[in-house]
Amino acid sequence: MTTEAHAAERRRPPLIAVIVLLTAVLTVFLIAFAWPSARSAPRDVPIAVSGPTPAVEQVKGRLAQAVPGGFDITAVPDRQTAVQRIEDRDVYGAIVLDSAQPEVLTASAGGPVVAQLLTQLAGQLDTRAKVTDIVPLPKDDPRGAGLAAGALPLVLGGIIAAAALTQLVKPGVKRVIGALTFAITGGLALAAVLQFWLGSFEGSYLGNAGVIAMSIGAISVTLLGLEWLIGTAGLALGGATMMLLGNPLSGMTSAPEMLPNGWSTLGQLLPPGAAGTALRSVSFFDGAGAARPLVVLACWLAGGLALCALGSVRTRGRAVPARHEASTVAA
The missing domain is CATH 3.40.50 (Rossmann fold)
Known part of the structure; x- marks a missing residue:
């Protein structure tokens, strides 16, 4: 066995460590998704x-x-x-x-x-x-299953978009443009399926699509900014936050007030929870109650753009010394 092979073998973690890590991840997933439902009860x-x-x-x-x-x-x-x-x-x-x-x-x-x-x-x-x-669900979806099931695609859409763009598109403004464009097309597509095919939405199609687009854009742009600043770890951390906190605490399957105290507030401050509340308001209540969740989504979107701007500044800052060093060596 070569020296390089020996070094690679030493870098691999022990099997027991891998098993413990996988078990911990599985347990965290179970807690994140099962705990809010198991503790669901009316609270104020x-x-x-x-x-x-x-x-x-x-x-x-x-x-x-x-x-x-x-x-x-x-x-x-x-x-x-x-x-x-x-x-x-x-x-x-x-x-x-x-x-x-x-x-x-x-x-x-x-x-x-x-x-x-x-x-x-x-x-x-x-x-x-x-x-x-007084305000019933649509006849085609009397249990609201479409909206509840749509929570996960909203989160996955933002995560997948960020992951794909970081792998397939060079770092820079093109990634942000790609994320925003995908948010619009994804919003139009998901709203069309939920409203015209499944019959889960009512009201303005463009209004519903706009809320979905803001949600996908808020998640994907924020993850792009985190990846731009701190690398793959930022993308992983942001994705885990949206998936393990944002999705189960969104309240889309019940109501925020049915979640444990404190966690319901956190859920409404994350994009999935804000999107769920805004979608109900825009689709069924003529926009009543949509102001706060839309502000939350706008803040996440603006924050994501700010992170991308900081990432761009940091990249340019690293590029200047590198060019200076290269010119010095050439001289």
């Missing part, structure tokens, strides 16, 4: 209650007893106000305490899991209660 879910003050206080007490800490209840004067709060995405649903016909208002498009929970509570509070879905 905002709902409205309309009716006489004594009846409202009674319902608050019963809900607090049935689901401690589960709901953040706001009293409203009438049913019309409750409906407006739902359509503005201020609350997920409402309870209208009408002596003749109690009613529970839901919005399955805002979160089917929360709507199902409120429907179950309706029977517990009053067997006569009628359930009305």
Whole structure:
């Protein structure tokens, strides 16, 4: 065996180390994806209650007893106000305490899991209660499966784009242009599939495509910037953050308020969670409640561009001494 072969053999880690590392990675993946679902429960879910003050206080007490800490209840004067709060995405649903016909208002498009929970509570509070879905999901996708399943492609799209561009395109502005162009084409393609084929979206096609494009662009440009600055480790770290934190904490399969405290806030500050909330708002609520998640996506996109700019400055800074050294040697 040659000297080079001996050196390569020494550099290889022991088999047991490889096995331990793979086991740790597998465990992290399991925790990241299973833990939020296993600990899913309502936590300060905002709902409205309309009716006489004594009846409202009674319902608050019963809900607090049935689901401690589960709901953040706001009293409203009438049913019309409750409906407006739902359509503005201020609350997920409402309870209208009408002596003749109690009613529970839901919005399955805002979160089917929360709507199902409120429907179950309706029977517990009053067997006569009628359930009305104020903002329902599309008839072609009544369970919201398309939107929930679309969370992973959004994340993978950004990661794959960054990984492919770093391998196939020379470092520079072309990579950024490629990422932004792919974000637009990817947004148009995914929105078309989800809206026109699967029937999971409603509202403006271009609006839905724009949100998806911002999400893909925010992820891919940020990863490109990290790779530009610190190399492959930056790409790996950014990709792992988006996949292991952003995707499971997005709340797209349920609602952010169904996730463990603190983690739900983090999830909404990452591109996948912001994209999910913005998509629900743009597709089903005429844009109500979309401002904050769109700002989050815009900040990630701007931050990614800033990282790319810093990477470009660093590259030019390294190139100047290299050229100077080369000219000195030639002289």
